Amino acid sequence: MSAFDALILGARAPGRTALTADWVLGHGPGGHRLLPRGEVVFEGGRIVHVGGPFPGEVARRIDAGRALVAPGFVDLDALSDLDTTTLAVERGPSWASGRVWPQSYVEAGPYEMYSPDELAFQKRFAFAQLLLNGITTAAPIASLFYREWGETVAEFDAAVRAAADLGLRVYLGPAYRAGGMVVTAPGVLEARFDEARGMAGLAEAEAFIRRHAGTHGGLIQGLLAPDRVETCTLGLLRATMDAANTLDVPVRLHCAQGTMERRTVERLHGCTAPEWLARAGLLGPRLMAPHATHATAGDLDLYADHGVSVIHCPLVSARFGEALDSLPSLRARGITVAMGTDTAPPDMVLNMAVGQMMARHVAPDRPATAAEMFDAATLGGAAALGRDDLGRLAPGACADIAVFDLSDAYMAPTIDPVRTLVQGATGRVTRAVFVDGRLSMRDGQVAGMDMAAARIRAQAQFDGLVARYPDRTWGHPPVAEIFPPSYPLEVPDA
Secondary structure, three states, rough: OOOOOOOOOOEEEOOOEEEEEEEEEEEEEEEEEEEOOOOOEEEEEEEEEEEEOOOOOOOOEEEEEEEEEEEOOOEEEEEEOOHHHHHHHOOOOHHHOOEEEEEEHHHHHHOOOOHOOOOOOOHHHHHEEEHHOOEEEEEEOOOOOOOOOOOOOHHHHHHHHHHHHHHHEEEOOOEOOEEEEEEEOOEEEEEEEEEHHHHHHHHHHHHHHHHHOOOOOOOOEEEEEHHHHHHHHHHHHHHHHHHHHOOOOEEEEEEOOHHHHHHHHHHOOOOOOOHHHHHOOOOOOOOOEEEEEOHHHHHHHHHHHOOOOEOOHHHHHHHHOOOOOOOOHHHHHHOOEEEEEOOOOOOOOHHHHHHHHHHHHHHOOOOHHHHHHHHHHHHHHHHHHHOOOOOOOOOOEEEEEEEOOOOOOHHHHOOHHHHHHHHOOOHHHHHHHHHEEEEEEEEEEEEOOHHHHHHHHHHHHHHHHHHHHHHHOOOOOOHHOOOOOOOOOOOOOO
């Protein structure tokens, strides 16, 4: 019997709801604060009270028991497709594992490897997984490697419907680009550009934002998402920032994130990507830059001077042996650090744990604390979006709430609810999620989704994608050669 059984999954309960637990992470002067046996009261989509027992009338009281009631996570690089980065972790250079198009594939004509229905499904499935992990606000990200070019308006119209149906707060805009890398010989990568195609993608993204931003009670907001800095021309980026100012939306641009990018930008422009952007006057507080694992000290100074936010994605970076240098050092520079998951599982708790470990490895004399990681996953994301009503439990803030179970034997002994969660758990302990006051997830079930059936469909869809990898891999080797099993397969005798 769940404490949340009295509520209808996928609906807002009428009147005021008081939510109590052994621990509540409220917000007051100076930041988050822990409230033993605290109480959160919300009505509609807003929080009314955070603190001790609420003296006013409520329609219902729910005691979550041995749990932490906290603000929902803000994920600004949230996976919205079926993850392909995990395929490349053990497979050597990207050009040899289908992550850079070979010349033969370009000449044959790149094609969409998913149908429109499959593209719509993967957004819905990914959004459900975000809710399962306590993420209440997301800016989706997807790979363009298996796309014909960029993301389509049709799939993002479907993403709007999915977010509204499931109850997830999203910042949306189809990704676009002006170019990409092409393998012309083993290990030889060349940048190819088509700026007109990038401008057309930007125009479609602008029209999408004008049509959808602010809809569904404000759950849907706009985001301009040029793909990666090395796939963009200066003209496209200037037009993007102009459009962002007109539409009053943030811009997410992957930057200072990898060796291929660094070498390409240095070859094209003679400097690092942040330096290139700074010279063009394109750095500013609207810009959110995922990763920054290859940012120089000078790059980080430029980010700090211009108010650029960094989106820290510790798990996917650590899988490739990379780390941010480091969250405490960026904060000391005055850089806003938000969080992103950018891989499967979209587990923000696991990301915070890995982020803390990698920060200690990079800077053992100034390791990141659990509180700093939690701040980045909540307040940092809210600050990057310019939203002081997200990422906190405080009167007037949005009723975006995650409840984390601390009751099972795996969570004992509890040192402190935040440290225990970050250092000893995963997002799988998320028991319930409210977005805008609506119960969007309860005990592993997401409103409007059969997760067991969706998981089977997702696997079949992913297997179909992998089967097409030879088309876009240099030399077109078979799948078994591109992605051999961990150990040799042995078929039992009949």
